[in-house]
Amino acid sequence: MTSLFERVENNAKMPKAAFNEIASELRLRMVQMQQSLRHADFPVIVVFAGVDGAGKSESVQLLNEWMDPRWIVTRAYGKPSEEEAERPEFWRYWRDLPAKGQFGLYLSAWYSDPLIDKVYKRIGQKKLDARLAHISKFEQTLADDGALILKFWMHLNKKEQRKWLRKLENDPHQHWRITAHDWKNWKRYDRFIETAEHIIEQTDCTGAPWRLVDAADPPFRAYTVLTTIEQAVTERIAADKRKRKPRRIRKRSKPLDSSVLTRLDLSQTVSRADYGPRLKEQRARLHSLYRRAKAQDLSVILAFEGWDAAGKGGAIRRLTAALDARDYQVVPIAAPTDEERAHHYLWRFWRRVSRAGRFTIFDRSWYGRLLVEKVEQLIDAATYERSFDEIVEFEDQISEHGILLLKFWLHIDKDEQAARFEKRKATPYKRWKLTDEDWRNREKWDEYERCVDEMVRRTSTENSPWTLVEANDKRHARLKVIETLCERLEERLK
Amino acid sequence: MTSLFERVENNAKMPKAAFNEIASELRLRMVQMQQSLRHADFPVIVVFAGVDGAGKSESVQLLNEWMDPRWIVTRAYGKPSEEEAERPEFWRYWRDLPAKGQFGLYLSAWYSDPLIDKVYKRIGQKKLDARLAHISKFEQTLADDGALILKFWMHLNKKEQRKWLRKLENDPHQHWRITAHDWKNWKRYDRFIETAEHIIEQTDCTGAPWRLVDAADPPFRAYTVLTTIEQAVTERIAADKRKRKPRRIRKRSKPLDSSVLTRLDLSQTVSRADYGPRLKEQRARLHSLYRRAKAQDLSVILAFEGWDAAGKGGAIRRLTAALDARDYQVVPIAAPTDEERAHHYLWRFWRRVSRAGRFTIFDRSWYGRLLVEKVEQLIDAATYERSFDEIVEFEDQISEHGILLLKFWLHIDKDEQAARFEKRKATPYKRWKLTDEDWRNREKWDEYERCVDEMVRRTSTENSPWTLVEANDKRHARLKVIETLCERLEERLK
Numbered sequence: 001m002t003s004l005f006e007r008v009e010n011n012a013k014m015p016k017a018a019f020n021e022i023a024s025e026l027r028l029r030m031v032q033m034q035q036s037l038r039h040a041d042f043p044v045i046v047v048f049a050g051v052d053g054a055g056k057s058e059s060v061q062l063l064n065e066w067m068d069p070r071w072i073v074t075r076a077y078g079k080p081s082e083e084e085a086e087r088p089e090f091w092r093y094w095r096d097l098p099a100k101g102q103f104g105l106y107l108s109a110w111y112s113d114p115l116i117d118k119v120y121k122r123i124g125q126k127k128l129d130a131r132l133a134h135i136s137k138f139e140q141t142l143a144d145d146g147a148l149i150l151k152f153w154m155h156l157n158k159k160e161q162r163k164w165l166r167k168l169e170n171d172p173h174q175h176w177r178i179t180a181h182d183w184k185n186w187k188r189y190d191r192f193i194e195t196a197e198h199i200i201e202q203t204d205c206t207g208a209p210w211r212l213v214d215a216a217d218p219p220f221r222a223y224t225v226l227t228t229i230e231q232a233v234t235e236r237i238a239a240d241k242r243k244r245k246p247r248r249i250r251k252r253s254k255p256l257d258s259s260v261l262t263r264l265d266l267s268q269t270v271s272r273a274d275y276g277p278r279l280k281e282q283r284a285r286l287h288s289l290y291r292r293a294k295a296q297d298l299s300v301i302l303a304f305e306g307w308d309a310a311g312k313g314g315a316i317r318r319l320t321a322a323l324d325a326r327d328y329q330v331v332p333i334a335a336p337t338d339e340e341r342a343h344h345y346l347w348r349f350w351r352r353v354s355r356a357g358r359f360t361i362f363d364r365s366w367y368g369r370l371l372v373e374k375v376e377q378l379i380d381a382a383t384y385e386r387s388f389d390e391i392v393e394f395e396d397q398i399s400e401h402g403i404l405l406l407k408f409w410l411h412i413d414k415d416e417q418a419a420r421f422e423k424r425k426a427t428p429y430k431r432w433k434l435t436d437e438d439w440r441n442r443e444k445w446d447e448y449e450r451c452v453d454e455m456v457r458r459t460s461t462e463n464s465p466w467t468l469v470e471a472n473d474k475r476h477a478r479l480k481v482i483e484t485l486c487e488r489l490e491e492r493l494k
Numbered sequence: 495m496t497s498l499f500e501r502v503e504n505n506a507k508m509p510k511a512a513f514n515e516i517a518s519e520l521r522l523r524m525v526q527m528q529q530s531l532r533h534a535d536f537p538v539i540v541v542f543a544g545v546d547g548a549g550k551s552e553s554v555q556l557l558n559e560w561m562d563p564r565w566i567v568t569r570a571y572g573k574p575s576e577e578e579a580e581r582p583e584f585w586r587y588w589r590d591l592p593a594k595g596q597f598g599l600y601l602s603a604w605y606s607d608p609l610i611d612k613v614y615k616r617i618g619q620k621k622l623d624a625r626l627a628h629i630s631k632f633e634q635t636l637a638d639d640g641a642l643i644l645k646f647w648m649h650l651n652k653k654e655q656r657k658w659l660r661k662l663e664n665d666p667h668q669h670w671r672i673t674a675h676d677w678k679n680w681k682r683y684d685r686f687i688e689t690a691e692h693i694i695e696q697t698d699c700t701g702a703p704w705r706l707v708d709a710a711d712p713p714f715r716a717y718t719v720l721t722t723i724e725q726a727v728t729e730r731i732a733a734d735k736r737k738r739k740p741r742r743i744r745k746r747s748k749p750l751d752s753s754v755l756t757r758l759d760l761s762q763t764v765s766r767a768d769y770g771p772r773l774k775e776q777r778a779r780l781h782s783l784y785r786r787a788k789a790q791d792l793s794v795i796l797a798f799e800g801w802d803a804a805g806k807g808g809a810i811r812r813l814t815a816a817l818d819a820r821d822y823q824v825v826p827i828a829a830p831t832d833e834e835r836a837h838h839y840l841w842r843f844w845r846r847v848s849r850a851g852r853f854t855i856f857d858r859s860w861y862g863r864l865l866v867e868k869v870e871q872l873i874d875a876a877t878y879e880r881s882f883d884e885i886v887e888f889e890d891q892i893s894e895h896g897i898l899l900l901k902f903w904l905h906i907d908k909d910e911q912a913a914r915f916e917k918r919k920a921t922p923y924k925r926w927k928l929t930d931e932d933w934r935n936r937e938k939w940d941e942y943e944r945c946v947d948e949m950v951r952r953t954s955t956e957n958s959p960w961t962l963v964e965a966n967d968k969r970h971a972r973l974k975v976i977e978t979l980c981e982r983l984e985e986r987l988k
Contacts (some may be wrong), residue, residue, distance in 0.1 A: 026924035035926060057819055068926070069857070070826040076819035081849060082576035107819050176781050231703055280667035287670050296981035317559060325551055325601050332564040338832040355575060363563070420865035429521035432529060432562070 006199045008155050008212040012220050014489040019219035026226055027066050034067045034232050036104070040237050042146040043343075044097040047230060049111045050154030050193065052182060053164035054215035054391040059225050060105045061150070066226075070077050073098045076107035084300070086356035091139055094350035099342035109137050111199065118195045137393045143207025144386050145344045148236050151208055152225060153200060154215045158189045160380060224479045259453035263412055264468055279318065282317075282482045285323040288347040289489040290359070294327060295428070298492065299403040302485070303365035306410025307448075308421040309420040310437045311469045311478070312363055315410065319485065320361065328359035333368060345369055346394055354397070367407075370455045375447050388458050400462035402491055407464060408481055409452065410471040412447055498691045502649050502706040506714050513713035521560050521867040526890050527727050528561045531910040534731050536640040540723060543605045544648030545686065546676060547658035548709035553646070554599050560720075563981045567592045567815065580793070580850035588844035590714070593832065593836035605693065612689045613682050617755040622689075626696040631887045637701025638880050639838045641675055642730050645702060646719060647694060648709045652683045652686055662745035669809070675720055753947035756906055758962055764969040777978045779815040783983040784853070788821060791850040792986065793897040796979070797859035800904025801942075802932045803974075806857055812972045813979065814855070822853035827862065839863060840888055847892070860885055861901075864949045869941050882952050893957035898986055901958060902975055903946065904965040908939055 014399035029287050036042065046063075048056040060074055076098050090110070095473045100106035108115075114131045117123045123131075143149055157163065165182060168174045185192065204210045211228055215221045268277070292410065302319075304312045320328055339350040348365060354360040371385045373379050379387070398405050412420070421438065424430040443446070456466045467484050540557075542550040554568055558887065569590050570678065571759050577584045584604070592598035602609075609623045611617045617625075637643055640749065659676060662668045672963070679686065680695045698704045709715045728829060787794065796813075798806045814822055825846050835843040840860060848854040867873050873881070891901050906914075915932065918924040950960045965971035 024923055031923050031926050058818065061811065061815065064824075065807075066923070067808065068825060074824070078820040090911070091765065173778040176778055176785075224941065277667075284667040284670055291670075304925045313559075313563065321555070325554065325568065326572040330558075330563060330568075334564045427518070429518055429525050429560070432525050 004200065005155055005157070005193060005212070006344050008214045009157060010214060011216075012214060013217045014056055014220040014223055019223060022223075026223075027231070029186050029230050030063075030066050030116055030226060031068075033230050033237075036237050037073060037103075037233055037434070039100045039444055040240065041100055042147045042148055042236070042240070043100050043102055043104060043312055044150070044229075044233055045104045045106065045142065045459075047106045047111065047149070047151040048154060049107060049108050050142065050213075050215070051161055051189075052197075054154030054156045054213075055218060056107055056220050058218070059154075060107060061329070062222060062226070063103070063105060063229070067103070071101065072103040072105060074105045074107075075109065077109055077112065083355060086297075087353050088397040088403070090134065090397060091350060091353055093138070097343055097347060099339065101342075105138065106397070110138070111203075115192070115195055115199060117412060119185075119191050121399050125484065128198070129202065134393075135209075135297040136205060136388075139203070139208040140205065141346070141390050141393065142344060143205075144383075147344075148232060149386050150229060150232055151203075151210045152228075153196065154221070155273075158186075159359060160216050161189065163188055169479045182484055197418050202433045225377065229288050234248050257301045259449055260456050261411055261449060261452060262466065264470050266411070266416075266470050266472040268470050268476050269473040270479060272475070275475040275479070278479055279482075281473055282479060283318075283322040284434065284485065285486050286482055287318070287490075289486055289493065290327070291490060292467075292493050293404075296493065297357055297470065299354065300359045300410065300485075300489070301353070301362070301365065301398060301403055301405045302359065303362045303407045304410065305365060305367050305371070306469075306471065307412050307417055308369050308441055309340055309424065309433075310410035310412045311419055311474050312410055313482045314365060314474060315372050315408075315469075315471075316361055319482055320359075322482075323359060328361060329354055329355065329364055333362060333364040338377075343388050346390065349394070355402075355446075361362035365407075366394065367459075370459075372441075373446050391459055392461060395459070395464050404488060405464040406485060406488055407459075407466050408484075409456065410469045410477060415443075431461060498694065499649055499651070502708045503651060503710070504708060505710075506708060507711045508714040508717055512610055513717060516717075520717075520724070522561050523724050523728075524557075524720060525562075527724050527731075528565065530731050531597075531727055532565060532595045534734065535594055536642055536728055536730070536734070537594050537598060538594055538597045538723075539592065539600065539636065539641050539643045539860065541600045541603060541605065541643070541645040542648060543602050543609075544690075544707075544709070545655055545683075546652045546842075547648050547655050548707075549646030549712060549715050550601055550648055552712070553648075553716070554601060554854065556720070556722070557597070557599060558715060561597070561778075561974060563960075565595065566597040568599045568601075569603065571603055573607065577849060580791075581847050582891040582897070583892060584628065584842060585847055587632070588841055591837055591841060593833065593843060594640075595836075604632070605697075609686070609689055609693060621693070623696065627691060627949050628875055628887075628891065630697050630699060630702075631883075633697070633702040634699065635840070635884050635887065636838060637699075638884075641838075642725060642726060643702035644726055645697075645704045647690065647704050647706050648680045648715070649706055650709050652680075654710050655680055655683065716924070738745050751820075753943055754950050754962065755943060755946060757965050758967040760905070760907055760964050762964050762970050763967040764973055767970070769969040769973070772973055773976075776973060776980065777812075778814040779980050780983075782822070783980055783987065785815055787898075787983060788851040790987065791849055793848065794853045794979075794983075795847070795856070795892060795897055795899045796853065797856045797861065797899070797901045798904065799859060799861050799865070799902065800963075801906050801910055801911055802935055803918065803927075804904035804906045805968050806904055807970060809902075809963075809965075809972050809975045810857060812856055812974055814853075817853060817948050817959060818978075821851065822855060823848055824855045824857060827856060827858040840884065845886070847897075859901075860888065861953075863946050864953075865942060866935075867980070868945050869938050879925065885953055886955060889955065889958050895975075898982060899958040900979060900982055901953075901960050902978075903950065903960055904971060906965050907938075910966045911936065938954055 037042055050056060062076060064072055073096060077092065080089075080092065093110055096104070100336070105185075114123075114128055118125075118128045163490070164187060165178055169178045171253070200210050200212075215222055215223050305315060306312050316330060320330065329352075336345075336348055351364045352360060352362075369391070370384070374384050394477055395405055421434055424434040457470070460466045467480075469477050469480050469484075523885055542553055544550060558566055558568060567590060571586065574583075574586065585606055590598070608622055608629070610746060612619075612622045633643055659672055659680060663672045694704050694706075707715055707718050753873075773796050798810060814824065825847075830839075830842055843856070843860045846854060846856075862872070863885070864878070868878050915928055915936075918928040951960070954960045961974075963971050963974050963978075
């Protein structure tokens with residue numbers, strides 16, 4: 001028995017009658033809290049972890065009974081399905097996140113596997129810590145976005161757990177709840193607690209603190225959980241109301257030093273005569289690589305960014321011509337839908353990550369966060385700063401899962417863009433592509449360029465460096481994109 | 495060679511220069527059409543089927559190039575994934591349907607398997623026809639909801655297909671596109687055409703007619719496809735504008751004959767003393783059945799309907815207490831989200847069908863269509879009529895896939911409802927459950943009762959009959975729900 005949990009065992013008891021007496025008033029407060037939450041700008045994520053018999057499910061049932069289940073998402077997770085296993089570990093958790101104004105109740109969830117795997121010695125300390133680091137980042141990302149995260153560790157000591165196991169076993173109608181596996185877990189109680197303590201220490205942070213609950217006395221346990229949730233949500237709603245919107249400070253434009261973009265040689269061209277044969281050749285090369293990738297269940301994610309009219313769509317179409325339509329999806333990123341807006345900005349990219357052996361091609365991507373959202377001042381400076389880490393973590397999880405991630409910036413200069421805009425204007429069927437926004441964006445060229453420079457420098461990681469593509473000549477750009485993809489595939493498949 | 499396709503082979507040719515000449519004007523029309531579509535109240539579903547080499551992918555690529563891919567969903571399907579195979583066959587097609595104002599482009603899609611399976615003699619005529627019947631109903635359902643469905647059968651004769659195969663094979667950069675499998679298909683050309691003709695005949699209907707395209711000449715083929723789509727969409731938008739909203743006719747209330755509901759004996763009760771032990775016993779019974787169901791990958795879908803305050807939530811909670819939280823989800827049905835509203839009304843139920851071995855519990859369901867939507871006159875009489883068939887087809891697909899479907903109507907009388915409303919009003923923490931709408935609904939009791947009666951009579955099928963639950967006594971109701979579920983599970987698992 002370690003000190004962390006000893007401190008929790010305070011033998012607090014609440015007679016059932018006392019609980020019943022305050023129940024109706026507490027229940028009313030819960031209901032009112034939920035109603036206010038519906039109009040609030042954040043989701044509430046509640047995680048119940050801890051030992052079996054400590055009332056995790058009972059707490060979830062109670063919350064569903066006392067509040068309106070229409071605005072509650074309840075989730076427990078078993079072994080990943082085939083589709084889940086084909087994506088990074090956190091894909092299914094991202095998919096199930098509650099929208100703003102709603103509750104998400106989670107039974108063990110992302111804490112379950114690390115704990116069990118460590119207790120049963122399937123992983124060592126180092127692997128455990130690596131997984132806990134992902135958990136911390138995941139929770140921090142959500143908390144930074146405004147999510148209120150409440151984590152309850154439900155505690156019973158070894159004797160109490162045995163008492164609970166025996167009681168159920170002796171009940172003719174409940175003994176089905178106890179299996180040999182439960183006793184197997186119980187025998188590892190000490191190791192369980194030791195690991196739990198480590199997990200709690202490693203994942204306890206301001207944005208997502210742990211609350212240890214002494215679960216020996218069910219009424220007291222229920223009271224603790226309910227009042228903690230009620231208070232935390234109510235306080236947060238009140239705090240949000242008090243808080244004024246952060247003042248946006250318009251930064252003075254700094255002179256543009258030599259950015260990574262200025263170093264690109266935009267004069268590179270490919271002649272029309274060379275282009276046809278080379279494209280065909282590269283396409284055949286890509287096709288055979290893609291078949292090998294598919295056979296090995298290698299997934300590929302491509303993110304395309306670039307100036308308006310830089311030729312992203314054209315480059316993507318030249319590339320997909322080598323792929324079977326069943327094996328790729330192009331995801332054009334425009335304004336988010338209502339459902340997407342009600343979640344963390346990365347949610348809509350997570351939900352698009354495709355299955356093993358497929359290509360997911362983003363025509364614009366999560367980098368909008370560091371480009372348009374920054375330039376248009378849709379986010380404040382702190383959010384902008386934080387987004388670098390969030391994106392790198394997102395991409396790390398993708399890479400660690402074995403997915404090949406490529407990022408392309410298609411670069412043209414300002415004159416070339418002007419020429420293309422004029423051409424679009426003059427071509428009736430292309431005019432729709434040109435919007436007032438394109439002209440407005442053009443006026444902010446220097447600002448964008450600074451952002452691109454920062455983006456490329458701070459998000460080029462070993463696993464997923466940026467590829468800068470000189471795109472003044474479309475033929476050169478298209479070939480470079482396919483060739484780069486082929487090279488990266490060859491590296492991975494050898 | 496059969497007559498149907500012979501009629502198509504008209505040797506029409508379009509010189510490439512002629513196509514290029516009209517291309518820019520046609521492209522402009524396509525773009526304008528797509529822009530108008532965005533504000534229209536229907537989706538466009540385009541299916542390309544036919545022989546290999548007839549330009550199915552090329553057509554899809556061209557449409558994606560000429561129009562804005564942000565409002566186009568393109569889908570091709572391979573072998574079902576594990577998650578897809580665990581749901582009824584059409585689950586994945588429902589999931590991918592385009593929203594209103596958007597294009598969905600499908601490569602073979604639901605036509606692929608029936609055709610191939612028949613050609614390779616994996617299924618006989620009878621199975622083929624059963625699958626075609628599902629396809630027809632699927633398309634009819636979408637068409638009735640307003641979807642514009644265009645189906646192109648791309649045709650090449652045997653000689654032309656061989657020519658195409660050889661040409662690609664001899665091209666050093668393209669020979670990867672041709673495999674032994676393609677030649678295997680070609681050898682079965684006649685059987686292929688024969689089956690195709692049958693499929694076309696069986697699935698050709700007003701709402702989703704086939705258009706046969708002679709694909710021998712690529713420019714002519716492209717021209718045919720593009721102009722057909724452009725015209726059909728433009729005409730449809732114009733027709734919608736002309737069409738006035740159908741006048742809603744308020745039906746006179748007919749006197750209520752003895753409905754199925756009046757025959758229920760609402761005086762049945764279970765004493766408090768009996769209830770506890772019986773509930774425990776039934777819960778243990780359900781638990782052991784659920785474990786067996788899970789082991790056999792049997793999925794269960796439960797739909798709960800009933801009067802306001804009839805006790806649906808309570809009955810559901812008593813039942814889920816016997817299940818592991820990982821294995822069930824409760825889906826409370828309230829107003830649809832924006833994304834849901836932009837699809838067919840069944841879409842949001844399709845997307846919730848859960849994996850093999852799980853329970854999906856709908857707290858209110860697709861029957862809202864025949865109840866609140868009818869009473870509140872949100873749908874017209876024709877839509878109401880049609881919805882019976884759509885729902886029965888939906889449930890048939892669920893049952894045919896082997897999922898156990900149960901439907902409960904929780905029935906209380908008007909006095910009992912009044913008493914419960916008053917009690918809710920008097921209990922602070924329950925007051926939120928009671929809305930003005932509940933009182934308004936109550937005024938329409940007779941109208942609702944007529945709808946319930948019709949619903950129960952017309953949607954009680956052999957596979958999924960309604961279970962009417964006398965719910966004036968909550969204890970009786972809860973037990974009957976669990977007992978019914980246990981009986982149905984025992985039937986299935988024996």
